Amino acid sequence: MPEQPERPDLGLDLLRCKWRVDEATSPGTPAARLAGVHRENMEILAAIITAGRSWPGHRLVGERAAHTAALIAVEAPDLAFQDRVLPLLNESVRAGDADGKDLALLTDRNFVRHRRPQMFGTQYLPGQDGLTLYPCIAPGDLDWRRQALGLEPHAEYDARIRGGHTLLASPGPEPHSEVESGAS
Structure with a gap:
């Protein structure tokens, strides 16, 4: 408890x-x-x-x-x-x-708002063909960075996001991210 x-x-x-x-x-x-x-x-x-x-x-x-x-x-x-x-x-x-998941989500949103590549792969942009992952710093190291903060591998997160989990969109050109259950 x-x-x-x-x-x-x-x-x-x-x-x-x-x-x-x-x-x-x-x-x-x-x-x-x-x-x-x-x-x-x-x-x-x-x-x-x-x-x-x-x-x-x-x-x-x-x-x-x-x-x-x-x-x-x-x-x-x-x-x-x-x-x-x-x-x-x-x-x-x-x-x-x-929680490291909260740090990942805030870091990525902050980087995206500064028009910089994100670090943990939590931010997506809406497009005509669905969601597109906002560019990431050193994509080959993405899962290592995610693991360091206790997040699941990006492929699993991506599948959940694209599988229809609730996304919260900020007003304006902000990216989408999963926030209700916490970014993982």
């Missing part, structure tokens, strides 16, 4: 952010509403990070809430915010206080 987080109140705040995204993605909800929710969630995560001067990891907020924090960062509309929090999540993963 997992330990009780140090700050379950902050964990609940983060989980409420996910619930707000779920509500904003229901059919018939205007896209502007989702964009506003992403901005509000980013502000909540920023306040939590500023108060604690670190990433809200498993010990502080619990595993589910820490994963939600990563999803908030992935969908953050402010690229500079992603730039600031990515090293914090990296430190937390290295300390064993966050």
Whole structure:
């Protein structure tokens, strides 16, 4: 049984952010509403990070809430915010206080938003013939990098993505990635 987080109140705040995204993605909800929710969630995560001067990891907020924090960062509309929090999540993963899958997802989304090749193969672009993997750095080393963070081989991930798993699309020209169950 997992330990009780140090700050379950902050964990609940983060989980409420996910619930707000779920509500904003229901059919018939205007896209502007989702964009506003992403901005509000980013502000909540920023306040939590500023108060604690670190990433809200498993010990502080619990595993589910820490994963939600990563999803908030992935969908953050402010690229500079992603730039600031990515090293914090990296430190937390290295300390064993966050999931490597979350780091892979945020790293790739950040690299793609900077128009750089991704590292872990979590980001796809929609096309007329379905999804296309966004270019990767050193594709021959992709599975090695994925394994280092606890991700499944890319061929298995790719099969799941193309097999119809739910994808969350960011507004605008952002790539697609699997986020509901966590990138693996």
